[in-house]
Amino acid sequence: MVMELAGFVMSKHELNAFLRKSDHKHYRVCQDQILRNFLQGFQIKYRGNSES
Numbered sequence: 001m002v003m004e005l006a007g008f009v010m011s012k013h014e015l016n017a018f019l020r021k022s023d024h025k026h027y028r029v030c031q032d033q034i035l036r037n038f039l040q041g042f043q044i045k046y047r048g049n050s051e052s
Contacts, residue, residue, distance in 0.1 A: 005044040008037035 003010055017028035 002041035002045055003034075003037050004041065006037045006041035008034075008041070010034070 001010070014028070017026050018030045018034075020027040
């Protein structure tokens with residue numbers, strides 16, 4: 001998973017909660033921290049790690 005490259009571990013159940021309809025019982029709003037870690041992992045995957 002892309003977020004694991006950024007050091008952020010998330011279960012499939014947590015990820016699935018973002019993709020549900022907003023009126024669903026287990027719906028969850030995607031917070032800035034999760035989006036930030038996704039973008040950081042995406043950058044590491046395609047551009048390489050900036051620290052090395």
